Amino acid sequence: MTRDALLSVRDLSASVDEKTILHHVDLDVAPGEVHVLMGPNGAGKSTLGHVAMGDPTYTVTGGSIVFDGNDITELSTDKRSRAGLFLSFQAPVEIPGVPLSSFLRSTLDERPDMKMKNKQFRKTIKELACELNMDQAYLDRELGVGFSGGEKKKVEMLQLLLLKPKLAILDETDSGLDVDALSVVSQGMDAYRERCDGTLLIITHNTRILEHLDVDRVHVMVRGHIVAEGDASMISDIDENGFEQFIGADDASEAHE
Amino acid sequence: MPKKRTQVADIDRSMYDFRYDDSDEEKLQAGLTPDIVREISAKKDEPEWMLEHRLKSLEIYNSMPVSDWGPSIKGLDMDNIVTYVKPNTDQKSDWDNVPENIKDTFERLGIPQAERSYLAGVGAQYDSELVYHSMQDSAAKMGIVYSGIEEALHGEYADLIHEKFMTLITPRDHKFAALHGAVWSGGSFVYVPKGTKLDYPLQSYFRLNAKGAGQFEHTLIIVEDDADLHFIEGCSAPKYNVANLHAGAVELFVGKNAHLRYSTIENWSKNMYNLNTKRAIVDEGGSVEWVSGSFGSHVGYLYPMSILNGRKARCSFTGITFAGQGQNLDTGCKVVMNAPETSTSIETKSISKSGGVSTFRSSVVATPKAEGSAASVSCQSLMLDDKSRSDTIPAMDIRCKNVDVGHEATIGRIGDDKVFYLMSRGIPEEAARTMIVNGFADPVSKELPLEYAVEMNNLIKLEMEGAIG
Numbered sequence: 001m002t003r004d005a006l007l008s009v010r011d012l013s014a015s016v017d018e019k020t021i022l023h024h025v026d027l028d029v030a031p032g033e034v035h036v037l038m039g040p041n042g043a044g045k046s047t048l049g050h051v052a053m054g055d056p057t058y059t060v061t062g063g064s065i066v067f068d069g070n071d072i073t074e075l076s077t078d079k080r081s082r083a084g085l086f087l088s089f090q091a092p093v094e095i096p097g098v099p100l101s102s103f104l105r106s107t108l109d110e111r112p113d114m115k116m117k118n119k120q121f122r123k124t125i126k127e128l129a130c131e132l133n134m135d136q137a138y139l140d141r142e143l144g145v146g147f148s149g150g151e152k153k154k155v156e157m158l159q160l161l162l163l164k165p166k167l168a169i170l171d172e173t174d175s176g177l178d179v180d181a182l183s184v185v186s187q188g189m190d191a192y193r194e195r196c197d198g199t200l201l202i203i204t205h206n207t208r209i210l211e212h213l214d215v216d217r218v219h220v221m222v223r224g225h226i227v228a229e230g231d232a233s234m235i236s237d238i239d240e241n242g243f244e245q246f247i248g249a250d251d252a253s254e255a256h257e
Numbered sequence: 258m259p260k261k262r263t264q265v266a267d268i269d270r271s272m273y274d275f276r277y278d279d280s281d282e283e284k285l286q287a288g289l290t291p292d293i294v295r296e297i298s299a300k301k302d303e304p305e306w307m308l309e310h311r312l313k314s315l316e317i318y319n320s321m322p323v324s325d326w327g328p329s330i331k332g333l334d335m336d337n338i339v340t341y342v343k344p345n346t347d348q349k350s351d352w353d354n355v356p357e358n359i360k361d362t363f364e365r366l367g368i369p370q371a372e373r374s375y376l377a378g379v380g381a382q383y384d385s386e387l388v389y390h391s392m393q394d395s396a397a398k399m400g401i402v403y404s405g406i407e408e409a410l411h412g413e414y415a416d417l418i419h420e421k422f423m424t425l426i427t428p429r430d431h432k433f434a435a436l437h438g439a440v441w442s443g444g445s446f447v448y449v450p451k452g453t454k455l456d457y458p459l460q461s462y463f464r465l466n467a468k469g470a471g472q473f474e475h476t477l478i479i480v481e482d483d484a485d486l487h488f489i490e491g492c493s494a495p496k497y498n499v500a501n502l503h504a505g506a507v508e509l510f511v512g513k514n515a516h517l518r519y520s521t522i523e524n525w526s527k528n529m530y531n532l533n534t535k536r537a538i539v540d541e542g543g544s545v546e547w548v549s550g551s552f553g554s555h556v557g558y559l560y561p562m563s564i565l566n567g568r569k570a571r572c573s574f575t576g577i578t579f580a581g582q583g584q585n586l587d588t589g590c591k592v593v594m595n596a597p598e599t600s601t602s603i604e605t606k607s608i609s610k611s612g613g614v615s616t617f618r619s620s621v622v623a624t625p626k627a628e629g630s631a632a633s634v635s636c637q638s639l640m641l642d643d644k645s646r647s648d649t650i651p652a653m654d655i656r657c658k659n660v661d662v663g664h665e666a667t668i669g670r671i672g673d674d675k676v677f678y679l680m681s682r683g684i685p686e687e688a689a690r691t692m693i694v695n696g697f698a699d700p701v702s703k704e705l706p707l708e709y710a711v712e713m714n715n716l717i718k719l720e721m722e723g724a725i726g
Contacts, residue, residue: 011620023707037430050448053677053681054680054681055677056673056677057673057677063476076680076685076686077681078680078681078683078684078685080681081298081680081681081683082683086681089678089681092678093672093674093675093678094693095675095678095679095693096696096697096699097695097697097698097700098692098693098695098696098697098699103692105678105683106684106688106692107683107684110683110685110688111683121287132268143696144698159682161683186539189705191582
């Protein structure tokens with residue numbers, strides 16, 4: 001493995017209901033870099049994000065995930081989060097009866113180094129809401145309940161900026177379709193990069209979200225295999241020629257197994 | 258006052274489970290005979306009509322079958338229940354005069370503190386008798402009466418009590434109402450005169466300390482026309498390995514355009530058979546609001562009933578039931594809409610866990626007089642594992658035209674996606690599940706006074722502890 005990678009996925013295979021979704025995936029992300037995971041619909045990109053975060057829906061059948069020098073393959077999701085890993089959700093859930101602000105408070109309370117007094121906490125989240133053009137009234141509303149797609153996205157970005165993780169995996173598979181959501185995410189990513197020198201792994205199949213970003217590396221996934229990797233120039237190539245060029249490449253990689 | 262909240266937040270199981278030796282209490286023999294009933298009556302120096310009422314109720318009790326529906330009460334053997342346990346004190350109006358062990362009990366339950374901070378009056382019952390009753394002078398000056406009901410039988414409102422006592426809940430209602438009629442002891446009487454509005458709640462707390470005993474308190478509340486009252490009832494008991502029984506009765510009379518809110522947090526121990534009966538009758542333009550949290554008891558039957566007996570009378574029922582291991586809680590409410598343009602709103606939540614059984618049972622009746630009335634019933638159930646059970650049995654009986662009724666029910670589980678989401682933000686699994694359950698309970702907890710909402714959240718937290726793995 002790359003010695004100084006922040007996230008190092010090695011030979012990772014994962015399945016759901018005995019159907020293998022990820023096949024021997026290798027992927028390294030160094031601190032401070034911006035990586036993009038691209039691929040057609042249903043390639044397993046979101047699955048990789050969820051498996052990295054420890055979603056119990058999936059079973060890891062082989063390989064390992066090392067984060068910040070520690071093997072986290074078996075670690076519970078909450079511990080991965082507290083270790084500095086973050087996953088933004090494609091479709092954040094709704095938790096009726098739990099105000100957004102109390103939820104945010106709980107996320108901080110679990111992190112001894114981030115505890116703050118109530119007054120300071122209110123001030124911090126209000127500032128972040130303001131920065132993301134989010135109506136402050138949302139802070140007292142029930143988490144996700146009745147939020148539009150754009151508002152849910154804002155809540156995800158607010159958490160990114162509040163928790164300041166070492167690595168953020170942004171699952172933006174569909175947000176390229178929604179112009180508002182797109183700008184929210186762009187703004188969130190910029191602030192995160194600027195303020196925390198954050199490391200990003202962006203999952204998408206749409207290149208528009210990447211327009212203003214300095215991308216270090218692109219990984220292409222097809223049918224659960226990483227089939228191609230390269231620098232930022234791959235993005236314009238994919239923009240012009242689509243993913244067709246990679247389809248079939250996974251058969252070749254399967255032949256190696 | 259934030260300090261008070263912390264006090265409640267710090268409770269642990271011992272808050273409810275501690276108990277005192279009951280050897281210095283005066284106990285009647287277990288079981289039920291006319292002699293025992295006479296003995297209870299004699300101890301109370303009560304009017305002759307009450308003794309007659311007791312003996313008649315006992316006859317009815319002996320002639321009535323146990324109901325053939327609902328959770329099993331086979332574990333309850335009346336021959337083993339001590340119906341009367343007198344604590345070693347008379348009723349006091351100063352906590353300093355209450356015996357140390359009893360005072361300590363209520364202090365640990367936070368009652369005197371609550372009295373100081375936000376209540377207008379407090380009654381505290383220990384086993385069969387009230388040990389403390391007090392109300393602020395300001396409330397007394399408004400003409401409000403809040404006292405032990407037995408004491409009130411000798412007071413200014415004795416005739417009024419005679420006129421109302423067990424007329425809403427008659428001994429013929431069901432077997433345990435008859436039992437109550439025979440052996441009732443303790444409980445509070447509240448009288449709120451016409452046009453009087455009390456800004457702070459009154460609270461009665463019932464504590465059953467004695468092993469194998471029954472508690473049969475009677476609460477009678479009369480809220481006259483245009484008056485307003487919030488009454489809070491709390492109850493708890495330490496756990497024993499033999500059955501205890503609670504068969505209280507609550508009768509509420511709500512006058513024209515009057516308003517009564519009746520809040521209950523029930524946390525009996527899990528050896529308790531809670532066979533309680535509560536009923537309100539509401540006159541024209543009046544309203545009754547029930548807020549009910551049921552957490553304790555081994556078996557519970559509880560369906561507070563509202564009779565909407567005047568035009569535009571209203572009732573709302575907001576309830577939550579949490580059935581854990583070894584608990585079978587059959588709860589809900591009943592409404593009779595017996596006048597035009599009445600309205601009913603029922604919203605309940607039930608949670609079952611670790612093999613607990615929670616049943617929501619409701620009955621809404623619109624009589625031929627109920628034209629233009631409306632009723633909505635909503636119940637949501639949450640099952641926390643595969644061993645637990647949740648049932649919903651809503652009944653509606655509509656006997657007139659032009660009545661708007663609606664019913665919705667959902668039964669669900671905690672979504673794994675929700676737990677994963679919360680955990681992905683660093684919240685441990687148990688805390689994540691507790692947060693979801695607390696959120697589910699929120700519509701009820703926000704109806705409760707702050708201190709009780711905090712207590713309820715803590716009760717949920719206690720129930721959720723060790724729920725994982």
